[in-house]
Amino acid sequence: MDILEKLAILTDAAKYDVACTSSGVDRSGQPGKIGSAVAAGICHSFAADGRCISLLKVLMSNQCIYDCKYCVNRVSRDTPRTAFTPHELADLTISFYRRNYIEGLFLSSGVMKSPDYTTEHMIQAIEILRTEYRFNGYIHVKAIPGTDNALVRRMGLLADRMSINIELPSESGLLQLAPQKKPEAILRPMALIRSGIEENTSDLTVYRHAPKFVPAGQSTQLIIGATPDSDHRILSLSEGLYDKYKLKRVFFSAYNPVVEDPLLPSVFSAPPLLREHRLYQADWLMRFYGFSAGEIVDAKNPNMNLAIDPKANWAIRHLDQFPVEINRAAYEKLLRVPGIGVLSARKIIQARRAGSLNFEGLRKLGVVLKRAKFFVTCQGKVSEGVVIDPDTVLRGLLSKNDLQMLPAAAGEQLAFTDVPDMVRVMGGVPVSAFGYLPEERVIQNAGKYEFGIHI
């Protein structure tokens, strides 16, 4: 098999990993035009300074001794198998870099022979890149669960970012769908990377030129919708991972049903993309807006309201905490107002030092008044014509975008003539049109420990 055939197989096999962001565009080159956006294994990620960088996203090998039921590379699947040698992968990466196709590498792999054997191959490839080719660009590498600590450390000194995918949000899901993966084998390297980063940070304060260990931090991925785990479980787990393992990101991947198995959703069901989108919004609230997982969803309402973004949903449920006076409210309170983001909250704090703000002033600062007007007062007054009751607020907050993203069956429930009913139906109670489980089954599992984290 020549190297381009290997590349085609191993980039295609890597596409289900979302632990870096990808455009998903699939537009090939056209005569008379420059460039193509065909899905050939180039994905995009963001550097610490906000730059968008393109990465070659590829597997070392799609050979795997494990049989994770949801995975296209599992051992029991009949599919062409191949593997790069470390030199092939390093050569390919550097030649793509020199042609300006990519700025970095995102490397993962199936488990060839054993986790240690696979990791040694990946390390060799990265070592060739770093030492022989003196490649100084970005490298994101997946750690294989169960790898020896010494190898994880070696890899951490070569890569910028490492990630270990938890994949399934519950131990029971892991047991059913990926029985060869043990929680301990996933969490041990995660803890090792966390402590390695902490030690390295303190070393660097003393020895400025000490080698850096995973300088861009670590991340993980959770598959959404392959198991009946609720949003409450997923967000509580994410919160625990941020706290305990200091992850930079938890990525959510809507389960794409490519495998027929009685334990998995049917191959004819659509990936829960809207749910994935809401989870990313909730994750954003936890990381930048001071929300806890328990404020967004709880054991009583274990799933998010898909019809509306989680911040607006929280605000509607807590109308008693509004309106807030824009000229006096603390930064944390401002962040809770739909239509006010981190940037506009900072601008409000700064601007009101110079004088009292009114609604026109808020608009100029970038506040989305269409949303914020239901939740704020300026100089003690509400915006002209605004009535604050749950129905009106909900009508005002649902964007066209929100409605367009809803699955057709759920969209039918969104008749504006029936708004109170919609709140009741969609206020966190699972709706069969969204493919959620009945609430009681989710509640049964609430309050347990998963992955050593109380959920």
Ligand code: SF4
């Ligand atoms: S270990 Fe990874 S590559 Fe192998 S079957 Fe499981 S998910 Fe797929």
